[in-house]
Amino acid sequence: MNGNGVNREGFLAARDTIEALKGTLECLEVNLSQERDANEGLNLTIEALRKENENLQEKAFQLEAEIVSLKQEAKDSGDRKKDDSVPPSEIRAELEKKLGFYYKDLKNVDEKNLTAEDSETLYHIxxxxxxxxxxxxLKF
Known part of the structure; x- marks a missing residue:
């Protein structure tokens, strides 16, 4: 009877341990679920901030292009009157000046790993x- 009593006590102790572990598991599952919800919320916030950043970068790019264009127009109107007799070398130099900045941006794009941001940059260029x-x- 002594052996049965030890076995019974061992089984009772095992049952209690199993119940305690089940409770711990349930608590951990609740904590995991809460952490997943928190991560999902953070991911949504990150995505919203990325979109806002992209929009702001696009606006900055457009404003920069507009500033360059306005500066060049002001310079052109101050430097000379526009007429069709401008020598080709002057036209080429003017285009190089206006487009050189964007050519550098174009060269920085990795053609083998285009991102959405790269595509947007290329579109604006x-x-x-x-x-x-x-x-x-030029007429198109």
């Missing part, structure tokens, strides 16, 4: 380039 070429007199 092309838009500004064609706008500048139209102002220089």
């Amino acid at each position: 092309l838009t500004y380039t064609f706008k500048t070429l139209k102002k220089a007199g």
